[in-house]
Amino acid sequence: MTSQRKHVGLVFGGVSGEHEVSIRSASTVLAGLTSGSNPERYAVTVLYIDREGRWWGPGIAAAVLERGEAATDEQLPHPLPPAGFRGLPQDCEAIDVWYPVLHGPNGEDGTVQGLFRLMRQPFVGAGVLGSAVSMDKQAMKAAFAAAGLSQVPYVCVQASELKDDTTFNPLLKRIEQLGYPCFVKPANLGSSVGISKVRNRAELVEGLHKASLLDPRLVVEQGVTARELECAVLGRNDLRASVVGEVRFEADWYDYETKYTAGLSSTLIPAPLPDGVADRIRQQALQACEAVGVLGMARVDFFYDEAAGTIWINEINTLPGFTSQSMYPMLWAASGLTLDQLVHELVETAGE
Known part of the structure; x- marks a missing residue:
């Protein structure tokens, strides 16, 4: 049984401003990969990209996950190699499928996806084009407009x-x-x-x-006065949408602190919506993925003006957060997928 397990390379960290969020997301994904029936299916190698873009193997990566915060230069082996990607660490030869948990530039924008494509190895999430278009809000909005999806001016x-x-x-x-x-x-x-x-x-x-x-x-x-709704998408050959959730908060707007500080926001899953609105949002979430060429997974965010009955698409995230407060895993939990089942499906979509 052990020899038949897929070897998953879980890579996290990165050079973007979302480095700390990536660490928290990777901890959740790792918990999913090592629970339920997944230990019989997968062997996991964790890899860490520090803030300077250097790739580190399982020893450093595991220590970062245990601490829950970025590694400092003092915590890394010296002499430090030059900044940037200089090749994969050891222990990567056996990896069958890559699972990037990298938020923001140089992780979510098609760059690391291009690396995996050059290596001819499958990876979880959207491909090069879908990742790049979805990361750049100007390109994303142009694609949504071409698809006829309503957006705020x-x-x-x-x-x-x-x-x-x-x-x-x-x-x-x-x-x-x-x-x-x-x-x-x-x-x-x-x-x-x-x-x-x-x-x-x-x-x-x-x-x-x-x-x-x-x-x-x-x-x-x-700026519009509207409810903030989110829908998760999963699959490759058979793309499907989750239930719709709502984010509520007391702050003036949904900023970084509100998103990632416990107690500053709350979620309603499923969102209480008039008849037909959730179905419209789920359909538009699938249309948005088609518009930007996204397969694998995504979280699609919307604004909803209840008084006017207007839905505006806000954005699409191709590597959505996976922290304990993140909507993507919570939306799928409400749709009937436990964390271990969700990450299992995501890994399997990489090979489709």
Whole structure:
């Protein structure tokens, strides 16, 4: 039995601002891979990417998971190798399928998926194209628009437009047609990193410059009063959608602190919705995956204006959070899949 187990390479960490979230997500995924019937199915090798992009083998990776926080240079073996990817650590030769738990740039954007593709090895989650398009909010919104999915009004911004008054002043006027408040977002970060809610021109200018330090491509979205709903998607040859959940919070908006601090937000699963709304959202979640070329897994987020009955698609996440507070595993739990069953299905989709 042991010799027939699939060897899963669970890789986490990464160079993005979501490094700590990745560690927490990987702990949950590992718990799923080592519970239920999965120990009979899988042998797991954990691999850690530090903040400088160096890959480390199971010894370092296990220590990071145990501590629950990023490794410091003092905790890594010296002399340290150069920053960046310099090849896989030892113990990777036997890996049959890769399970990336990497949030944000250089993990969720098609880069590591391209590495696995070059290695000709299957991996969990979306492919290169779907990952790249979904990570970049400008490209994602263009794909959604082409598919006819409703979105809140938005303006795409290039950081080069901020450099002189001949482009910056017309840009500000164009954005202000959205009205205040609005949200300034880096195009290629997740977990609400770098996002500003702005209520006037001074805050808009500050938010644009702040976001441009993180990404040369930005999106500014009109602020709407709406419920925040989420739907999980799973599968490759047979893509299916979960029940719909709702996130509620007392904060002004759903920022990083609210997302990842216990007690600052709550979830309702399934979300209490009028007849037919959940079905519409589930159908649009599948349409969104088709629009950006995503298979494997995704979490699709929506805004819902109950008074008007309007649904707007917000974004798609191809490597959604897997922490104890993350919606993706909770949505599937409410749909009948335990954690061990969920990660089993995800690993099996990699080979389809």
